[in-house]
Each structure stands twice: as structure tokens, then as C-alpha cells.
Amino acid sequence: MKLSSVGELTLLEHIRRSFSRKSKNILAGIGDDAAVVKASDKSLLATTDMMIEGIHFDLDYVTPYQVGYKLVAVNLSDIYAMGGKPAFMLLDMAVNKNTDMNFINMLFSGINDALNRYNVYLIGGDVSASKNGTALSATVLGYAKKYIRRSGAHSGDRIYVSGCLGDSACGLELLKRIRRPVPMQTGDTIFRAPGSLKKLKMNLTWNTAGPLLRRHLLPEARDPGDFVRNATSMIDISDGLLMDLSRLCDESRVGARIYLEKVPLSFALRETASRLGISPIQLALSGGEDYELLFTAPAAKKVKAIYIGDILKSKRVIVDMAGKEKPFSAEGYQHFHE
Amino acid sequence: MKLSSVGELTLLEHIRRSFSRKSKNILAGIGDDAAVVKASDKSLLATTDMMIEGIHFDLDYVTPYQVGYKLVAVNLSDIYAMGGKPAFMLLDMAVNKNTDMNFINMLFSGINDALNRYNVYLIGGDVSASKNGTALSATVLGYAKKYIRRSGAHSGDRIYVSGCLGDSACGLELLKRIRRPVPMQTGDTIFRAPGSLKKLKMNLTWNTAGPLLRRHLLPEARDPGDFVRNATSMIDISDGLLMDLSRLCDESRVGARIYLEKVPLSFALRETASRLGISPIQLALSGGEDYELLFTAPAAKKVKAIYIGDILKSKRVIVDMAGKEKPFSAEGYQHFHE
Structure with missing residues (x-):
């Protein structure tokens, strides 16, 4: 009706x-x-x-x-x-x-x-x-009781993320190729959309593709829990690691060094991105909608999250797999762009 | 740009x-x-x-x-x-x-x-x-500190409004005929839009038409102030007196009797509506966006607002100028209607 x-x-x-x-x-x-x-x-x-x-x-x-x-x-x-x-x-x-x-x-x-x-x-x-x-x-x-702003990071703090990055962006890439809704809901334990994956001719299983699609279609918000105690600054990664880290750095008036080898990539992402011919690390750095938390904490504090880099005074660099530093800037989706 | x-x-x-x-x-x-x-x-x-x-x-x-x-x-x-x-x-x-x-x-x-x-x-x-x-x-x-719901009206309470009704709807009718924006802003003490009123050929002055247009274009929200002390129920009139009174009655599970002769009409409304060939009382009863407050208070309390009727057990009636009762129902704008 x-x-x-x-x-x-x-x-x-x-x-x-x-x-x-x-x-x-x-x-x-x-x-x-x-x-x-x-x-x-x-x-x-x-x-x-x-x-x-x-x-x-x-x-x-x-x-x-x-x-x-x-x-x-x-x-x-x-x-x-x-x-x-x-x-x-x-x-x-x-x-x-x-x-x-x-x-x-x-x-x-x-x-x-x-x-x-x-x-x-x-x-x-x-x-x-x-x-x-x-x-x-x-x-x-x-x-x-205690709130964490983007602006509290200090030089010397460590940079952490709460989970794997790039999965949602990879799920989106899959979806663009499947070209129809995948009707998964949150209670589903097994994802099935008959034919959807076969159509891709990529020999992907639902065990691999399902979690990536899920991260994009049914994202979860991360409760920071214990992180709050030690975090000096925090932001959620909605527009990609580099974009949101740049925001955090802007507000805190600091720089950052990220180690590429430390950026957490899921097995499903590596597996799928390689078949799609996309760089998984590129998805992790610039893909949006992961909704993992990105935060900083003093180096002396023990934090049960994934350490990916350090807050610097002002320069903003990525250390690549070969140990070479390259500057980074805010990359990610912006509204209104042509 | x-x-x-x-x-x-x-x-x-x-x-x-x-x-x-x-x-x-x-x-x-x-x-x-x-x-x-x-x-x-x-x-x-x-x-x-x-x-x-x-x-x-x-x-x-x-x-x-x-x-x-x-x-x-x-x-x-x-x-x-x-x-x-x-x-x-x-x-x-x-x-x-x-x-x-x-x-x-x-x-x-x-x-x-x-x-x-x-x-x-x-x-x-x-x-x-x-x-x-x-x-x-x-x-x-x-x-x-004390909040007033729609649901607190009791049989025997008096019904009040905080100001004149129908002005905004009349302003809208004027605007539909002027057929272009009237660029008034809130700081303006004199409204002028050269030619706009002349075009209507209704011999209306800005002193009359201006306040009506203003009620529609730049509505003010009414602070209940002292009314809060005695009010048993309250709603703002956004969709017309009869519609919003019906909502208040629905939530309070009561009826109401409204006296047409007590519904406050501004001089500008009477003057303009008659030239437009519209019933001013119809605008006051069913015209939306006045944002005056409609509230009830026990009959024994002294309230500095305009008394327009009484809460009854269940029947919902308007008493017309001749003293005759007629039932009313919710009349006003509804989204999605064809």
C-alpha cells in the first residue's frame, strides 16, 4: 500500500x-x-x-x-x-x-x-x-563522564586503530560488480544471494566475500570501552584513515607517522582485493565507512588496540614497506566535488 | 561562487x-x-x-x-x-x-x-x-524544570491561546497572489517591496499586509513564560487550531467546546481576508503556521491568555456566532495526501 x-x-x-x-x-x-x-x-x-x-x-x-x-x-x-x-x-x-x-x-x-x-x-x-x-x-x-576530543593528541603519543581497515571499501567494490542488493540482515549467520558471486567469475566464496559486504552494508559502531581511560584524542574512521587522521592532526595541531606494515588488513580483504586487482592498502588508507576508532594515547600506557604509528610535532608521513617516508595528505570522499 | x-x-x-x-x-x-x-x-x-x-x-x-x-x-x-x-x-x-x-x-x-x-x-x-x-x-x-505534555487536559479545564490566529495563513494567501519573494528580514521596521501590493489591486497598505506576511515568512516562537505554572496541557499551533486541538484532545482523551466569537482575529486579518474574499474565521480555525501556543488550565486559575473554550468529557464542538453547537474534527494539512 x-x-x-x-x-x-x-x-x-x-x-x-x-x-x-x-x-x-x-x-x-x-x-x-x-x-x-x-x-x-x-x-x-x-x-x-x-x-x-x-x-x-x-x-x-x-x-x-x-x-x-x-x-x-x-x-x-x-x-x-x-x-x-x-x-x-x-x-x-x-x-x-x-x-x-x-x-x-x-x-x-x-x-x-x-x-x-x-x-x-x-x-x-x-x-x-x-x-x-x-x-x-x-x-x-x-x-x-569523560569525553575525548579530536584535539587532544600530543607529540610522542602512539596512534591506534580498533580493527581492520579497508573492508567496507572492498565490500563496496564487490557490490559495484554484483550490481544488485545483497539482502543480508543482521541476524543472518550465513549470507547467501544465489548467483551473486558466481556472476563475478572470481571464484570467491561467501565466507570471504560475506564479511566484506557486511562491513559495508551493515556497519557496526565500535564501543571504545577501556580505550577511553587512556585516549588523548579520538575520531571514528568514516572517510578513510588518511582523511580522518588528518582531521585529528588538524584539530590537535600535530603531525603523524604511520607505518604501512602496521595498518591492519583482514585476510578477506587481501584475498578479495587481489582478485579485484585493487591495492588492499589503498582501500585501507583512503576507503571510507569502516567506522573503526582511531585514537591516540601516551606511549607509556598499555592499550589493547592496534598500534599503527606515532604523533609527531608537525610532519605527516607514511613509512612504506621498504622503510621509506612519504608525506601524506587528506584523501577521501568530499561532498560537492565535480 | x-x-x-x-x-x-x-x-x-x-x-x-x-x-x-x-x-x-x-x-x-x-x-x-x-x-x-x-x-x-x-x-x-x-x-x-x-x-x-x-x-x-x-x-x-x-x-x-x-x-x-x-x-x-x-x-x-x-x-x-x-x-x-x-x-x-x-x-x-x-x-x-x-x-x-x-x-x-x-x-x-x-x-x-x-x-x-x-x-x-x-x-x-x-x-x-x-x-x-x-x-x-x-x-x-x-x-x-516542569514540562507540559499534550495529555494533561481534564474536563472542566479552560482552553487558551497565546495570540491571534489565522494571520500566517492569510499572509500565505497574500504571498500566493504576489507571486514573488517579499524580502523582509527580522530587523526591518518598515516592510517594502515596491509594486508587490499595487499589483494586487486591493488597495492594501504595508501597515496591514506587512504584519500578515511577516507572520508567515518570519514566524516567532512563543515563550510560554508564566503559563507553565498553571498549564495542564499544551501544544503549539502549527497545523491549524482544529487540527492541533484535536491532537491535544486525542492525547488527553477528552472533548472540547470552542466559542467562535472568542477566537482572536487581528484587525489586519479581518481587513485583508474580506478583500481576498476569504473567511477570516476559516483561516483562524484551519490555517497553519501561527505557532501560537494552545493550552489548558484549571478554571479556577487566573491566566493572562485568551480564553477560547472549555475541555469537555468527550464531545468536540464549536459554538457559532448564533450560539449553535456544531461538531468539529481535525482539519489541516497532512503530508502524502493526493
Whole structure:
């Protein structure tokens, strides 16, 4: 059934029922002029991120479920990147009146699965018609006792990442070649999209390709956990290691040295990138949407993360496999570019 | 200069400079993964509202300045409607890469004027390219010691509004006939758009038409102030008196009786509507975007607002000028309708 026959008021009622999980901290949830939540003695964190059809996602390649899941994950990632715990979300959704309710329901299902996975509550939002495609925007609120800014890195600090890089970008490259949605959802233990991989004629198994596609289609936000104690600066890697490290360096007014050999690459990435004829390290350095955390900590502190380099006074260099230093600059996706 | 030659990073830097007002409550503002604000012992309020080009606004009729001003005002209105004080805003903006920086600057100027007027701080946001027109979304955070829901009205309570209704809808009717933007800004004491009114051949002066246009183009959010002490329920009138009163009645599970003769109409509205051949009371009942507050309070309490009717157990009626009761239902704009 199309939205135009459902109408705004019925849709709003449907939203209220779809996101009805209760919390004692929510004094007024969906359905009033504003949401009300209990006071907290911690600092309040707030972040917002959009997903625009045709810019951030293309429904020829991703399912509405995946769009919903990702919208939540990328917003939560920003709260985690400040050392916070996400708690509440507001959702804005502009959709064409000819949109089918199936689309809406699948989108909500992805949003709900992500909210439940991270124990975050939807407390409000806005719906509107759109002239063309779908525009989504989420705002997430969270709390932190100690928060970590991008600007706290000091010369001598070590640089860490929370996990393998480049997987998401490699998943995207696969998807571009599969050229249709791979309908994986978060509960799936085995990914199957009959024919999708065969079509590629690359002799890839789902055991290898699945996790890469998953990293792109259903990204997870990383909880910094213990890292918060020692981290001096932190950012999530949404636009590629070099781009986000450059941001951290800009804000901290420092330089950095990264060792290529230390940048963590998954087996699946090496395996797949080689078959695709793409440099895995290039994907790791400049590919976006890994949502791993990049942070710095004093060299003397013991940190259970992957050490990839050091903060310098001002120069920004990569040490290649041969031990040679090369300068790096911010490389990654920028909106509005021709 | 077009956005495509400016680029995302320069735009972000420009945003940071444009909204650089400092507050001791902001621990981390624009430019990190998330904003951080100091803890408060009051309840936290959060609301969000979108403005989509072609749906909420049409640049053939309004200026970018007015779009920006209104985006802030409508969001603040939702915080006031809960009895809260707005404090912080996040802004999402998706714009076409061919957009001129003049557009961006005028939009920001309207946003900034509204933020300053209400002493609210921009603490974060997101920018993105859009495929077609502009999509804006704002999230406002505020605080309340005592918050007022839509659901607290009781049979016997009196119904109040904070000011005249229908002005904004009448302003819109004028604008539809003027058929071009009226470039008024908030600092203007005299409104002038040479020829605009003459074209209408209605012998209207700017003294009459100006305030109506202003109510539509540059709406103000109403601070409930003292009303909060006695209000049992409250909502802001964004979609028309009957629609929003119906919402309040739905949530409170009550009925209402409204006296037509008590619904406040401005002199400018009566004067202009009669020349337009439109019923002023119809505009007041079903016209949207007045952003006056509609609230209820016990009959015994003295309230300095305009008394327009009473909460009943269940029936919903309007008493017309002849003293005759007629049932009313929710009338007003709904998204997605054919």
C-alpha cells in the first residue's frame, strides 16, 4: 500500500507502535511536541548525520533494511568516537508519497534492529513528503563522564586503530560488480544471494566475500570501552584513515607517522582485493565507512588496540614497506566535488 | 561562487566561523564527532523538524534568509510548547552542488538571526550534497524544570491561546497572489517591496499586509513564560487550531467546546481576508503556521491568555456566532495526501 493512501496521521501512529520500547529515563517519548528525558549528571553528547538517496545510498544496491541499520550505526559511531554511550535517537524522514509501506516497514526494521543492538531508544522525529527520493536524518544523544576530543593528541603519543581497515571499501567494490542488493540482515549467520558471486567469475566464496559486504552494508559502531581511560584524542574512521587522521592532526595541531606494515588488513580483504586487482592498502588508507576508532594515547600506557604509528610535532608521513617516508595528505570522499 | 568550487571542507570551515558564538555550557561545539554540553539538573527536551524544498518552501515565494529563520523558529516553538527553554541546535543541510554561496550565506544569516533572537547556540550538524533541491533538518535541545505534555487536559479545564490566529495563513494567501519573494528580514521596521501590493489591486497598505506576511515568512516562537505554572496541557499551533486541538484532545482523551466569537482575529486579518474574499474565521480555525501556543488550565486559575473554550468529557464542538453547537474534527494539512 502506498503512503498516499495511508496518510500522515496513520503513518505517525504506525511509527509510534513500531518504536514503542519503554525506558524509565524517557519521561515523554514519540508523540508530543518534544521528547523529554530525565536529567543526567554526565555531560550530554549530541550528533547528527544524514543519508540522502542518490548520494549516500542507491536502492539498486542496498535494501531499505540496510539503509535503516546503517543510519543508526553511523550516528552511534560519532557518540562512541567521543568516548560516550549513546542513549536516544530522533529520526527525520522525507519520503515520496508513492513510497510503498513495505519500504517503510523494512527501513524501520533495520532501524529497530540497530537501536536494539546498541540499546538506544527512538524518542522523536519528523516525517514529511519529499519531491523525489528519500532523505533521512538522525540525531543521537548520549552521555559521557569523560569525553575525548579530536584535539587532544600530543607529540610522542602512539596512534591506534580498533580493527581492520579497508573492508567496507572492498565490500563496496564487490557490490559495484554484483550490481544488485545483497539482502543480508543482521541476524543472518550465513549470507547467501544465489548467483551473486558466481556472476563475478572470481571464484570467491561467501565466507570471504560475506564479511566484506557486511562491513559495508551493515556497519557496526565500535564501543571504545577501556580505550577511553587512556585516549588523548579520538575520531571514528568514516572517510578513510588518511582523511580522518588528518582531521585529528588538524584539530590537535600535530603531525603523524604511520607505518604501512602496521595498518591492519583482514585476510578477506587481501584475498578479495587481489582478485579485484585493487591495492588492499589503498582501500585501507583512503576507503571510507569502516567506522573503526582511531585514537591516540601516551606511549607509556598499555592499550589493547592496534598500534599503527606515532604523533609527531608537525610532519605527516607514511613509512612504506621498504622503510621509506612519504608525506601524506587528506584523501577521501568530499561532498560537492565535480 | 558555486558550492562545487568551494568544496565540503571549506564549507565546513565557513560554517564553523559563521556560528562561532561561545557559551560556557558548550564543552565541545561544531567540529568534533559530537557536540558536548554540560550536565543540567533539569529534564532534557529534544525535538526535530524538517524543511524540504518544494514541500515546505518554494524559493519563488520566499528568500533563503526566511527559510533559515523559519527553520529555527518552528523547532524552538516545539520546545516552548513543552514548557521548556531552548538551548542548543544541530543543523542538517543537503544542498545541490550547483548552489551559490550567496544562497548559503543568506540561509545562515536567517538561521543566525533566529538563534541570536532566542539565545540558542548551534553546536553541530551535517552537510551533504543533494540530488535536487535543498533539504534542511534541525534538532533543538532544551531544558525544563516542569514540562507540559499534550495529555494533561481534564474536563472542566479552560482552553487558551497565546495570540491571534489565522494571520500566517492569510499572509500565505497574500504571498500566493504576489507571486514573488517579499524580502523582509527580522530587523526591518518598515516592510517594502515596491509594486508587490499595487499589483494586487486591493488597495492594501504595508501597515496591514506587512504584519500578515511577516507572520508567515518570519514566524516567532512563543515563550510560554508564566503559563507553565498553571498549564495542564499544551501544544503549539502549527497545523491549524482544529487540527492541533484535536491532537491535544486525542492525547488527553477528552472533548472540547470552542466559542467562535472568542477566537482572536487581528484587525489586519479581518481587513485583508474580506478583500481576498476569504473567511477570516476559516483561516483562524484551519490555517497553519501561527505557532501560537494552545493550552489548558484549571478554571479556577487566573491566566493572562485568551480564553477560547472549555475541555469537555468527550464531545468536540464549536459554538457559532448564533450560539449553535456544531461538531468539529481535525482539519489541516497532512503530508502524502493526493
